[in-house]
Amino acid sequence: MSPRKNKKEEKHLINESLISNPALRTRKRVVLDFPPSQLQTPITYILAKEYDVASNILRAEIAPEESGKLVMEMDGLPENLEKAIQRIKDSGIEVTEIARKVTFDMDKCIHCGACISVCLAGALKLDSEFHLQFIESKCTVCEMCVTSCPVDVVTINL
Ligand code: SF4
C-alpha cells in the first residue's frame, strides 16, 4: 500500500470518527413551514444522506395540497447543521430556529469539575479559585454535561 493511499485512508478515518463522536455533535430544534409545492420534499432523507444529520419529528401538521408545518429536532456536526438548514431554506421551505441553551444553577454547583472533562467545546473551566466558569459563546448545546453532573444543576432550556 502506498504512503499516499495510507494518508488518504487516515484522513477518511479521522473524518468518520469526527462524524460519529457524539460529543462533537449538537442539536437544533426548528419549525419548518412548507408551501404546497414543497410538501413532497423528503426532508429527513436529504438531511441524513447529504449532511449526516439525524432528524426527529416532534410535531407535524400537514393539510394535503395546502401547506404543512413540522417541528423537528436535528442532530449533527455544527457545520453540517448550518449547511442543512441553508439547503432547506434554498428549497423554498421557511425555517425558524427554536433557541436552546444550557444553564447552570451556580448556587447549587459544588465545583467538582466533572462536567469540564466531557465538554469538548471548551465551554467549561475552573477559574483561579477553582470555581466553575461557563463560557456560553463556546457552548454547542451538546448536552454532555447534563448527565455528568452528580448534583443535577445543569439544565437545557428551550
Ligand atoms: S457546556 Fe455542556 S452543553 Fe455546552 S458544549 Fe460543554 S458539554 Fe456541551
Ligand code: SF4
Ligand atoms: S459537574 Fe455539576 S457540580 Fe460539578 S462543576 Fe459541573 S455543574 Fe458544578
